Amino acid sequence: MLLWIAFSLMTGAAILAVLWPLRAGVAPAASAAEADLAVYRDQLAEIERDRATGQIGAAEGEAARAEVGRRILRASAEAAQQGASSRGAETRRRAAAVVALVGVPVIAGTLYLTLGSPGYPPQPLATRLEARPDQSDIAILIRKVEAHLEANPNDGRGYEVVAPIYARMGRIDDSARAWASAIRLLGSNAQRQTGLGEALIAQAGGVVTAQAKAAFEAALADDPKDPKARYFLGLAAEQDGKPAEAGKIWGALAADSPADAPWLGLVHDSMARVGAVPPAAAPGPSTSDVAAAESLTPQQRQEMVRGMVERLQSRLAQDGNDIDGWLRLMRAWSVLGEAEKAKAAASDARTHFAKDEPALGRIDALARELGLGS
Template sequence: MSLWFVLALMTLVAVAAVLWPLGRRRALAGGSDLAVYRDQLAEIDRDKGAGIIPASEAEAARTEVARRLIAASSKDGPAEYAASSAGGRRIAAVVALLIVPIAAVALYAKLGSPALPSQPLAARLSVPVEQRSIETLIAEVEARVEANPDEARGWEVLAPVYLRLGRYDDLVKARRAILRISGPNAGNEADLGEALVYLANGMVTVEAREAFQRALGLDAKEVKARYFMGIAYEQDGKPQDALKTWQALVADAPADAPWLPVVQRAIARIAPEGPTAEQMADSEQMPPEQRTAMVRGMVERLASRLAQDGGDEQSWFRLIRAYIVLNEPDNARKAAGDARKAANGDAARLKRIDDFVKSLGLET
């Protein structure tokens, strides 16, 4: 049984309760009317006692019957009252049968949520309370957006939610709507490109690349567009272009940028094992925080490999030099000791290691 059928049935019962006292026979001329009205009063009392009609409605019905009884007891009253009361009953019937239900539906449509889809009770109970709450809020915002598709605020609320829930088709739709309504700017274009990348399972498609390029055309410093252009270069088999893009992004980054670790991991994924001499020289021109961020990712990969396979002396030299740049002399000394162990008693190699360590002014 549908909810609307149940609500309609309840409405009919309520209307019937209201119309019950109004449905009596019209006042008749003659002395028998008095007995009829007295019977009606008695019947109202019985209905009230049985709980069929509420006390307030019973009192209103008693008042109406009393007026008709008074009119019937007067000589000229019955005919005049019969006509007027018939009109009143018709008005009351129209109000009860039509106006009240229509007003109730209109009020629900305004204050309720008629656009929300129905959901079986079992399905609702199977969803945790927290998720039910989120789903309800999302559905309400979606209903408002559907009713007002040219208001950007609703789309802006939905877009990050769609991203978190993995609803990438809807995410792209939201980002396109925001761009259409708010107009092109670097942030909106980059957000659209990001949505297209997620929709393509991480691939920077031609359409996504075009969005990032438009963003950079509007603002050459747009962080998200620069990061994803590095991804595009990596996917195109151009790791050096990707590395250059990301290193420039790190160089421009504030030390506390929340996205900095993401870029550093990307650099570590494709950078050579350990900074080269040229990279180390370039890093000397950077502020200390940025230099540290660029070097650390490369150092960690190099140290991990050398710990496993011993490596060659040039790799050890790069590692020792990197620890000096990071201002970690203890790690540099440890790396020098590990380099000596990896030399396996080779006197010439040990001498080169010692000479290198001394050139750095590092006491061992």
């Protein structure tokens, strides 16, 4: 019923918009030709009065009457022409009004009956959310979860599901609130804490705030090996002006990570930024090596790293059965910007493990990651 009332109002507005310019308005004043006729009739009466009183002669009176008569004929013709034009305009206005009154509703109704769905029942948003077969619309899914959470505010699982989606949509504040609610209702774990920490960093424009750092520390309390928390704690140290501490954190993360870990490239780039020694460059620096590196300049650290890589290469030349060593050597040369040496290390590694399919697979995977070709 409301729909048809709305349609009626819109149709009335459309008709009014058409008829308003066609309105006749007030009765127009006499035309110029009709005014001239009235003047000429007065002139004829005045001529007759002058003849009756003897003010003009008969001949003069006839001449004057003839002249006024010609003027009356001319004015009458003009008045007739204006009347015909006015009647034509009035006819056109009436025709346009009929079209507006009849045509607009008929055309609109026909289009709606043809293209619309007048018999379709009302579909409130809640019903569409429940009945919608196509669940690909992320906005609809989000609204469905939000409606569920409004009715069930203690459903921590719902907050956990929607939090990362908020982050991908750029709704960072909502993501942070959702992660905090999930932690409050479900308890702390590494995934929830790192999710909260990343949202807080995004809120701060990339700065690891104290609150974000606390979230990552809580994540490590639940899972000491969580790579995401370890990386961001290293970033927090770097932002606090502690590059050596950041290098230690990232170095330990790199040492604990598999050779094909997707985050290793980012970790090594971060280590190079603070002049840290990549643990991939050698079997593992000793405590004294790390302590010595902390007191060196960035250039000296780079030279130290290169020396460790060359020692690793010499060791593998003598005993090439260490697949992890070859992978470390490939990555180390790549981090140092020695692409040709990294390719040569990959080639030598393939030679040593020519009959070991799993090892060849690891070598090829790392070569593709480093952009060394196959």
